[in-house]
Amino acid sequence: MGLAIATPDQRPALFLRFAQLVRRRLFPYALITPSVAVIAGILAFPLGMLVWISLQHYGLRELIQHQGEWVGLGNYQAILADPLFRQVIFRSLAFTFACVALTVGLSTLIALLLLKVRRAVRVIVMSALVFVWATPVVVTVDIWQWMFDYEFGVINYLLTQLHLGNFIHHNWFDNPLQGWTVFVVIVVWGAIPFVTITVYAGLLQVPGELLDAAQVDGAGGWQRFRFVTAPMLKPIFLIVICLSTIWDFGVFNQIYILLNQRPSSDYYTIAIYSYRESFGVTQYGLGAAIAVLLVLVLIVVTLFYVRETVRQAEIA
């Protein structure tokens, strides 16, 4: 062995090589250790616990004794067999699709508008957007609740005054389709500021000469957006679509608060369903299993995003 026959004068060189090895190989790991520790603490541990609980029968007795009963994939089988779960998944997906499409579409239009308007108007619109963004969700939902109130709601009053029909004592949540439309409005309204400001920031990066060149080549407004602006904004669209999907798929506050913390099963999203099973019916194992499925769906979305990002980076 090399080390055994090493003469004293060779030692410093060896030590140096070893130190170099440590620095090159291990130093990067040492650098990321704190972040990894933090991420493990706040993400991996709870997620691990979630998966662990989802494999157990975990009712109130088990909760108090801190000791579940192992059931393997039993909870997952129970959920997948539940027709309500299929409804909830379908509803969550449809709701997410509607919200994301509307959010991104409207935000892009507003961002494009912001490029055209005078500075004063832009400041006013931006301030309004930031104001919406800065208001806590609970407060905004309370305001929306007043507006859509059955007995004293402003919306019912206004629609009646505008002679759009008799909306006195109109219940917006009688009919789930109408109720969900209200929630789409509330969620999109709350999501527009972030997406608009992000897209607007992206628009400012599109070089003017490219657009000018396209115009000289005879491209119209739509063509300039379609073939110049949109491709340049692709990474931004990708990230806002991805983030919006994650947020809208897990929507909870708006529905839970507006329906007085007792939403009927017509208004379950996957997050509310999971919460109901856990804290309502005290089946923490079932609730955890639903949450795991929610995470899995979101991982698929995120993987798509990561793949696209990597592809973008390779092209660049």
Place this chain on the structure above:
Amino acid sequence: MNLRKRWVTLVAVAFTLVAAACGSTASNNNSSSQTGTLTVWLMNGSAPQSIVDATNTDFKAKYPNVTVKVEIQQWSDVTTKLDTAFQGSNPPDVMELGNTLVAKYAAAGALLDITGKKTGFDNSATWLQSLTDSCTQGGKLYCVPYYAGSRAIIYRKDFFASAGVAPPDSMDALLTIGQKLMTAHASDPNFSALYFPGKYWYAALPFVWDFGGDIATQSGGKWSGTLDQPSSQQGLTTLQNIVSKLSRADKTGDEAKQDAVFAQGHVAMIIANGWEVGVILDPKAGNPALKDQLGAFPIPSHNAGSTAPVFLGGSDLGISAKSKHQDLAQAWIATLTGNKHMAEMATVGGVIPNTTSMLNLGTGINTTFYNAAKNSKFVPNSQNWASVESANVLPDMLVKIFTKQQDIQTATTAASNRITTILNGGG
């Protein structure tokens, strides 16, 4: 005194000192030496603040070094809070539990078995039977009955007089007088003869029970939901007819704001608890001017001349199994449920006291509510009932029926199947 005797004395003194230093955990009789903090969870709207204060004053007189921390909880999220608290190592020492929730927590081992301490509480021999039943599981006692509440119909005497109607003696008559009231107030688009919010399941049960229906029955240890039985459906059909003709309340709303709406003057009748009279007359939330216009009558049966069975609501007081001050907790409960303060609960609080020996304390409008308690029923006494409540099975069913999203057959079948599953231990 010889040396040996002196040693024994010294050791005895040392022991006493150590025991005293241990404070409340030691079971000595010297109450003034007990120290610690006793945490009590009471529900919003249960005991008036004056009674809580008086109870604490009496308790402090006996245990001057113990701090009592009374925390008021909301009904809407209390089960989540209780689950979380029981899971931890420091749950509240005393907690008020709705009588439909006790079975769940007793079965899970969260509550202290106080069977041996029963006689230490005033009136334990004459406690209301259905509250005692709600505290009992497998022959053991897990809580102390606190108070009961049963519902009747509160009405506006002036509205009745001007429409020329009298309190009805049957469900048909209820509909008839209601329609007369609706006609008399036809110019008011907000008027409801009977204000009945869609999720108000406590008020829907009398209709189910009156026709001989029920939520679920147990045989051979298995529960089966019975809301889809013809008798239950008949009751719900009658109720739906009454609600569709007499109520303009939110068909998807709950009863939380019915007293405030009643106080605003667009409502002739509500199905309510006795204590809600106080809310209606409250100077801030209600309208004190209605004082002489309020009357009450029992929910009539479909058989003329009888009354419908009502849901006997109520609360019990339990002690956490993990409590570090179990003897103090017991002493505090004994003070609140003792003769002195229980009588105040009836006279000041307007609730039905926990003992039959005080049922004569009901006066005026309260008499109707006290009498209603005599013809009362309870939800299935199962540890899983609380989950049926949390899963909103009954409110969901009622909303579907009242909004006509589903017919009664479909809605009751779905609800009944879900109740069967949950009561038998499934999610």
